[in-house]
Amino acid sequence: MTEQTQTSTRRDELLAIAAELFATKGFKNTTVRDIADAAGILSGSLYHHFDSKESMVDEILSSFQTELFGKYAEILAGTDDPRAKLEAAVRVSFETIDQHNHEVAIFQNEAAYLGTFERFAYLADRNQQSRDVWMTLLTEGVSSGALRQDLDIELVYRFIRDTVWVAVSWYRPGAKLSHHDIANQYLTILLDGITSP
Amino acid sequence: MTEQTQTSTRRDELLAIAAELFATKGFKNTTVRDIADAAGILSGSLYHHFDSKESMVDEILSSFQTELFGKYAEILAGTDDPRAKLEAAVRVSFETIDQHNHEVAIFQNEAAYLGTFERFAYLADRNQQSRDVWMTLLTEGVSSGALRQDLDIELVYRFIRDTVWVAVSWYRPGAKLSHHDIANQYLTILLDGITSP
DNA sequence: CAACAAACCAAACACTTGCTTGGTAGGCTA
């Protein structure tokens, strides 16, 4: 009863190993033997912990998404003004890239492929949910006068989403620039542009 | 001797079919049988035209890159002012996404994985070359006073690169917004930001 | 010490994968 953290330790270790490999080599390019090798066991032994390779990605992705969307919900429910909310959402995103690097990478690279399976239909739902979050923030921003009126909000949403999440392909935790630095620079560009005032 | 275009027709057809599948499902997820099925032949028959599955991506990627970097070189060698050059490079990129959708998608999704093979070492070179192009444009932009001085150019380069190329994941040729429209909106955001003046 | 469960091994199975081989249909040319 008090052994929850102890009991799940080995499972979590294996999931972390799998996540790193999935993120680095891709889901299809990673074999169960790769995972087992990295863990120092035989491939068959993985099936004592998980019932399929798919279950592993599933668990990795779903738990990560639950956490992320919890944070978005907090921001939306908050009392900040529209611009502050938008900034907060951007900062949370870069923070997530820092703290859940592998998970974000897997989602970014494999969502399109995995989404074709019934089992991963929730990925499309999350995608829609994410769109709702950003569109709400942008719409509030425009109607409050904080953002320009001549923008195609749909396009702006896509640009933000892409730029933010794609950073996972080059950002490495612990590098010279922290995720705070990157978020600041990005917000500067996004909000004020790169031309000299 | 005069049959070059005729002779290569079937080859090109098969390459186009392969490109679409590679772009949609991923390189590793696409089997030679998938390609053959889509072409209406048997998988073994592909090897009359190509000597391996790798050769197919190789040919697809290398010919596309040659074309793209030719256009970048033209812009760099031109006499436009820094800001106009930067705009031109952005426009050419979105135009490429429109005209070589599959090729861009393959490069975007598979470069990291393919780059681990010697055969595809040139992908890393092209990447470096691309960086040189954008960094040159940005540096000229800053020193000419057209762009702000307080920017981390390296970061700006990454944001531009990511935002531009990642658009391939949602842009579909023939959609409501043309690649011209998208380039215009993007340049507006990039140059002037999204906050109201 | 007996009982038990978690973690793992050893070996295999069924299937998929890229690719090879020897042959054939049909059109073009000398």
Next chain:
DNA sequence: TAGCCTACCAAGCAAGTGTTTGGTTTGTTG
């Protein structure tokens, strides 16, 4: 008509794949 070439088929192989099964080790608990 004979020869040749392009495009393809039919069948299969060897390696790699995810997964299953029955048994073994190791530590814990009553």
